[in-house]
Amino acid sequence: MNRLIYMLYAGLLFVGTIGSCRKTEVGTMDKSDKQAPGPVSNAQVENLNGAAKITYNLPQDDDLLYIRAEYTTKQGIVRNTKVSRYLDSVVLQGFADTDVYEARLYAVDKSENVSVPLLVKVHPKTPPFELVKQKLVASAAFGGLDVGYQNVTESDVAIVILANDKLGNFAPLKTLNTKLKTGTFGARNLAAVETRFGLMVRDRWGNLSDTTYVTLKPFFExxxxxxxxxxxxxxxxxxxxxxxxxxxxxxxxxxxxxxxxxxxxxxxxxxxxxxxxxxxxxxxxxxxxxxxxxxxxxxxxxxxxxxxxxxxxxxxxxxxxxxxxxxxxxxxxxxxxxxxxxxxxxxxxxxxxxxxxxxxxxxxxxxxxxxxxxxxxxxxxxxxxxxxxxxx
Structure with a gap:
């Protein structure tokens, strides 16, 4: 009887040890591992509005953790996106124009070893904030103006109305943050006199459109x-x-x-x-x-x-x-x-x-x-x- 109890105890201890070892293997960084994973390969690019989707082949390394993709803006800002090792594509966003950019894709393992980069050329389409700006329509309204907009990509944008403030500075008068596909908003409580307004659009990365100027006379109210x-x-x-x-x-x-x-x-x-x-x-x-x-x-x-x-x-x-x-x-x-x-x-x-x-x-x-x-x-x-x- 004692022998049977001993054998059962030993068996449970063995199973627990295996489970413990597996948990440590998955969740703990091996600092002695200095071997970088293989590179990402065979990239295919789908250019999107203000973005680029890159599909690729993953390296075969067992300890692969994630893929990091990045590019550098014209202002020198590095924007990066990380995706799981279980995905074979990544989307880079926040491009401010339609120029050609060089994207860099890295494979990273569980010990934070980084592969050599795969360099990929991307050519994003017109950014959403520019698409919105192109379709803005301003009209005089009671006590101000109305601005109609279309946001076909339903992206997060801020539409800004500018006008001279009390000190004569041309500054934001009203801002609408939206991701709706279409709508109208406006500024009110303005005098019924001819006024020069500005319209611009900003995205969530801080990219700004040029300013469109329009002169309108609000209706009295x-x-x-x-x-x-x-x-x-x-x-x-x-x-x-x-x-x-x-x-x-x-x-x-x-x-x-x-x-x-x-x-x-x-x-x-x-x-x-x-x-x-x-x-x-x-x-x-x-x-x-x-x-x-x-x-x-x-x-x-x-x-x-x-x-x-x-x-x-x-x-x-x-x-x-x-x-x-x-x-x-x-x-x-x-x-x-x-x-x-x-x-x-x-x-x-x-x-x-x-x-x-x-x-x-x-x-x-x-x-x-x-x-x-x-x-x-x-x-x-x-x-x-x-x-x-x-x-x-």
């Missing part, structure tokens, strides 16, 4: 007096709200979570609230602010309609109302609800803007109709609403 605005629940048809979360809190100038508008159960979609602006105005834009801490999430409006009227029907229906704008909020990063990038937070702090068409009539009464929120639920909740236009 003024922010409407929020103290004149009040809720107007006609015939009880508006969505009900929690006590202390009335429509009036959207006009108190506070974008924090201290005050907010919040509907109450039972409600359904679509739902709306109505308010009197206290004056007739030809609107240029409406801006709403989401609840802090719940940006692009939960009960904040996502898809809405803005209706206007000068003579609302007393039955609370949409008779005598005209649809001024339809709008869906787009999250800059495209991340799932609850995950926000810096671009998402910047957009939330600025508020969500709905542009009102130039040919829309002047109105006094507004109906904010929510078709969908960010959680597909039945509540609507946000903190502030502001309007701009030409009071009459």
């Amino acid at each position: 003024a922010q409407l007096d929020r103290t004149k605005m009040k809720g107007l629940n006609i015939n009880g048809t508006d969505a009900k709200n929690y006590p202390g979360n009335e429509v009036e809190y959207l006009f108190d100038g506070d974008v924090s979570n201290k005050t907010a508008y919040h509907t109450i159960d039972p409600v359904s979609m679509p739902q709306w609230f109505t308010f009197d602006m206290g004056q007739t105005a030809k609107l240029s834009r409406l801006v709403w602010f989401m609840r802090q801490g719940w940006y692009f999430h939960l009960h904040n409006p996502r898809k809405v309609e803005i209706w206007g009227s000068n003579n609302p029907s007393p039955d609370g229906s949409f008779t005598n109302w005209i649809l001024l704008a339809e709008h869906e909020q787009i999250k800059p990063s495209g991340l799932p609800p609850g995950q926000n990038s810096n671009a998402d937070i910047e957009a939330a702090l600025e508020g969500e803007t709905i542009s009102i068409p130039v040919d829309a009539p002047a109105v006094r009464y507004i109906r904010f109709k929510t078709l969908r929120n960010w959680s597909d639920g039945v509540y609507v909740n946000f903190t502030e609403l502001a309007l701009w236009g030409n009071p009459q």
Whole structure:
């Protein structure tokens, strides 16, 4: 019996020793190994926009760890990318132009021994930031300008609007960080005078396009007096709200979570609230602010309609109302609800803007109709609403 126990113990010890040796072999650098791995070979190049994909044959060394590819920019910066020994291709990115560059590919083993380089010529296509810059379209807007863009490669870019600041320096006025395929953004709160603007695009490696210059005259607009605005629940048809979360809190100038508008159960979609602006105005834009801490999430409006009227029907229906704008909020990063990038937070702090068409009539009464929120639920909740236009 004792002999059997001894044999079992010895067997387990032997298996444990083998497992331990294997673990050490995989994860520990052998400092005595001075033998460099064989080089990468047979490279094939696929030139991409601002990048190059290089496919290759791996060396047969058992202790190969990874492949490192690199190139040197015209500013002397070495950019490199590392990929696993299980991959047979690597993508070099961040090229600023379409010139020919020399890429260097190295095989590296577990002891950090480096092979001789394989030199490969790459000829990247037009970088994404240049493609975006070529398609920028600027136009005059109420209180500023709008810039339409196309980003066919859906790359991370920053689109920059420049103008003279108060000291006369031509400096960035507004920057949009985006990877969306298409969109429009702009700068506001500018005087209705001819202004020289600049447009340029930057990528995440710091490459900059040339600047395009355009002179535009923004259309006049003024922010409407929020103290004149009040809720107007006609015939009880508006969505009900929690006590202390009335429509009036959207006009108190506070974008924090201290005050907010919040509907109450039972409600359904679509739902709306109505308010009197206290004056007739030809609107240029409406801006709403989401609840802090719940940006692009939960009960904040996502898809809405803005209706206007000068003579609302007393039955609370949409008779005598005209649809001024339809709008869906787009999250800059495209991340799932609850995950926000810096671009998402910047957009939330600025508020969500709905542009009102130039040919829309002047109105006094507004109906904010929510078709969908960010959680597909039945509540609507946000903190502030502001309007701009030409009071009459």
